[in-house]
Amino acid sequence: xxxxxxxxxKGRKQAPFYHIVIADARAPRDGKYIERIxxxxxxxxxxxxxxxxxxxxxxxxxxxxxxxTVRAILRFKGVYYKKHLMRGVKKGALTLEEAxxxxxxxxxxxxxxxxARFEQTAKDKADYYSKLSGSPAPxxxxxxxxxxxxxxxxxxxxxxVDNQVASEEEE
Numbered sequence: 001x002x003x004x005x006x007x008x009x010k011g012r013k014q015a016p017f018y019h020i021v022i023a024d025a026r027a028p029r030d031g032k033y034i035e036r037i038x039x040x041x042x043x044x045x046x047x048x049x050x051x052x053x054x055x056x057x058x059x060x061x062x063x064x065x066x067x068x069t070v071r072a073i074l075r076f077k078g079v080y081y082k083k084h085l086m087r088g089v090k091k092g093a094l095t096l097e098e099a100x101x102x103x104x105x106x107x108x109x110x111x112x113x114x115x116a117r118f119e120q121t122a123k124d125k126a127d128y129y130s131k132l133s134g135s136p137a138p139x140x141x142x143x144x145x146x147x148x149x150x151x152x153x154x155x156x157x158x159x160x161v162d163n164q165v166a167s168e169e170e171e
Contacts, residue, residue, distance in 0.1 A: 002026075005059060005066040005074075007040065008033065017041050020051055020070060022059050035059075040073060046117050049073055057082050078107055 002025035009030055011017035018040040021033035037059070038051030056079045060066070066074060074080055085099040094102075 003034070003059070003062075003064040005037075005056070005064050005070045007067065007069055008036075015043065017043075020056075020073065022064055025065075045121050046114065049077060051077050051079075053077060053079055053082070057086075061086075078103065078110060081106055 004023055004025045006021060006023060006029070007018040008021045008023075009016055009018055019036050020038040020040060022035045022037060023031075023033040027033065035055070037055045038049070041048040051073065056074055056077075060074070060079060060083060071080075082103050085094065085103055088094040089096055089099050
């Protein structure tokens with residue numbers, strides 16, 4: 001039985017959303033599958049991909065054949081890099097610990113790049129909307145909580161108490 005790693009389309013018309021599944025090659029695209037290992041949403045920028053890397057590697061090592069799109073996703077998520085490193089472990093070029101360390105470093109740098117891309121997209125989106133509205137983008141300034149002094153809090157609490165007493169007297 002030939003096993004394929006493929007995309008299974010979900011979502012409504014003009015809004016595709018895909019599950020990454022392991023299925024028999026003879027099964028229809030949206031039909032019966034063996035296991036679901038992740039999802040792929042191409043509509044977000046950058047595309048959202050969530051995949052169980054260990055299961056994908058396991059199926060790949062057992063002979064599952066990915067489609068072109070799934071192969072690109074697996075390459076992007078580092079499953080093929082892990083396969084490459086494990087081949088080196090089998091040949092004796094690396095130890096398992098070295099391979100795991102290299103793989104984890106690669107995953108960390110890749111995740112940092114993707115996070116930076118999400119932040120850049122959010123910034124671009126905010127700039128675009130501010131340009132449309134004609135007003136400057138709101139500046140988000142985070143003030144450290146530790147810098148608030150007791151004097152300021154005492155003044156604020158005195159003002160609040162004075163306002164409450166004044167409002168009670170009016171009633």
